[in-house]
Amino acid sequence: MRCPVCNHSEVSVVDTRSAEDDLSVRRRRECEKCAYRFSTIEEIELLDIIVVKQDGERQSYMRDKVENGIRRSLTKRPYTQEKFHRLIHAIERDIQKKRRREIASKEIGEIVMKHLETFDKVAYIRFSSVYRDFKDVKTFERELKRLSKKR
Numbered sequence: 001m002r003c004p005v006c007n008h009s010e011v012s013v014v015d016t017r018s019a020e021d022d023l024s025v026r027r028r029r030e031c032e033k034c035a036y037r038f039s040t041i042e043e044i045e046l047l048d049i050i051v052v053k054q055d056g057e058r059q060s061y062m063r064d065k066v067e068n069g070i071r072r073s074l075t076k077r078p079y080t081q082e083k084f085h086r087l088i089h090a091i092e093r094d095i096q097k098k099r100r101r102e103i104a105s106k107e108i109g110e111i112v113m114k115h116l117e118t119f120d121k122v123a124y125i126r127f128s129s130v131y132r133d134f135k136d137v138k139t140f141e142r143e144l145k146r147l148s149k150k151r
Contacts, residue, residue: 010031013029015028016028024089044092049095049103061095083119124147
């Protein structure tokens, strides 16, 4: 780790705390050269997970792709960055629970929808309409009725 001010490589950890969600660690650091203090956050990273697309193509898991898809479904919806962050962690935790090196993109989509359904119903409908490729209004209406019954 390097100091963001003077770029010195000797930085010591002054304080370590778990985040509220216990999914990340916040560390307070101090540069040994210029004494500048700054914070870092450590998170679990999904490594070595291969996503198998519907056409059979394989590619590494990319958090950005999941985040971007969810952000699109949350356009103009009220949410905090902290809640969004927790949502992503919950989704990734469920992916990790599969304990497999390869996971189908369809499974990731289902995990995302499961979490979005409780996070924001409108975002869930938006995401599922694209993900499940609703062909007509009837399909859309059926999904809305199913959601209404759950309430």
